[in-house]
Amino acid sequence: MNYTLHQLQVFLKITQTKSITKAAEELHLTQPAVSIQLKNLQDQFEIPLTEVIGRQLYVTEFGKEIALAAENIINEVYNINYKTFAFKGVLSGKLKISVVSTGKYVLPYFLSDFMNKNTGIELEMDVTNKLKVVNSLKNNEVDFALVSTVPSGVEVESEVLLxxxxxxxxxxxxxxxxxxxxxxxxxxxxxxxxxxxxxxxxxxxxxxxxxxxxxxxxxxxxxxxxxxxxxxxxxxxxxxxxxxxxxxxxxxxxxxxxxxxxxxxxNWTLIWLKSKKMSPAATAYLAFIRQEKDRITSEHFSWIDSY
Structure with a gap:
């Protein structure tokens, strides 16, 4: 077996999106590049990982097992990186945030200073529609979500930004x-x-x-x-x-x-599950927001008050 970490990352994204096109978009790769990585991984197994029926891509049961193993491998690699940073006394980990589409004009300003200061933290920010944002929060797939209206039916805590x-x-x-x-x-x-x-x-x-x-x-x-x-x-x-x-x-x-x-x-509001057990990265980010949000608002969004 000569599969690479990159092949496993690509395959995992394919299984998550059920689409070569969507996987390519989320990985910032071309569709042919994703297809080649899938083929190179598939060539190492006698059992199909995926199958296409009509125009829909399906992951086989064997493919699902490989995807689960791939996710575990990738997580362990991340853990090695995080432990390296921790040993050096650097705050590390992954910070996952889901943002409603218009929130892309807001959240980067509330992230830049924190990320520049904490270079050991890896940011994963998904900009999408409100329904997907709320679902990712409900499913505990993210640390935080940025919304303009707090959703009902979900027990959350919140911090108003703007x-x-x-x-x-x-x-x-x-x-x-x-x-x-x-x-x-x-x-x-x-x-x-x-x-x-x-x-x-x-x-x-x-x-x-x-x-x-x-x-x-x-x-x-x-x-x-x-x-x-x-x-x-x-x-x-x-x-x-x-x-x-x-x-x-x-x-x-x-x-x-x-x-x-x-x-x-x-209000543009940062929310998180009430029962959420926060990672060190998420805890540090929330502390940063509470301390710096007024300064950031004053520096970058004071123009809003003139309308």
Whole structure:
């Protein structure tokens, strides 16, 4: 047997994602590179690790056993690295955080100083939709999650990082209605939504429902960036988090439309399971957040207060 650690890492990711394409994306590799690593590993076994039926990839029972062994091997390698750092008196370990997609504008600023100071810690940050974030937290797959609304049905503890404001926005050429006529304007203007399950989508739908507004035309896009570009292009208007609009507002490519009962105000909140037994890395990060969050907010997000 001449399989490599890299082959095992690639195969484990394939079994987790059930897809060559998704595995390649998460590993930041090309699809052919992932396929080659899978083939090289498979060539060392007489029993199939995977099979493709139609266009769907399935992991065989034997493949699942190899994946479990691969995960144990990889974890032991990580442990060797962590023990090396610990022996040298350096804080080490893996810090796992799941972040709702718009949170990518927030959390890096609350991580950079900590990671630069603690070079022995390995960061694993998954940026995805709210449903997957909550599921990863429920399944105890991560240390922390960053959300704009704290989920119900899960016992969590929390630390508020930053105010989150959502405004009605349009492109620079839109004719802005009088505040009193905003409801009529929204009823006759294409509205751009995030995907189902998004906290932004939920907030937007709740606002429209409370105002008795029924959209005649809807566009649904799967990321904050896609919605932003659609608004800039004039495809419609949307209710969006301010945090991702700083550059566009400064350059005038997007404008805020004044509307009654807006902005919607929530909080960017770091949450973790109430019963979570934290690793040394997670414990250190939480202590860092509690001590430094006000400074970080003042240095990087004071502009929010002007809106």
């Amino acid at each position: 105010t989150n404001k959502l405004f009605l926005v349009a492109n620079k050429n839109s004719a802005f209605p009088d505040v009193k006529k905003t409801d009529q304007f929204l009823s006759n203007t294409p509205l751009i939504y995030r995907e189902e399950g998004s906290a932004t989508r939920i907030a937007m739908e709740q606002y429209l429902s409370q105002q008795g507004i029924e959209a005649k035309m809807k566009l649904q896009l799967t990321s904050n960036e896609a919605v932003k570009q659609a608004v800039i292009a004039g495809l419609g208007v949307s209710i969006m988090p301010l945090i991702g609009l700083k550059n566009e507002l400064e350059h005038g490519t997007i404008k805020i439309i004044s509307s009654k009962k807006l902005p919607i105000v929530t």
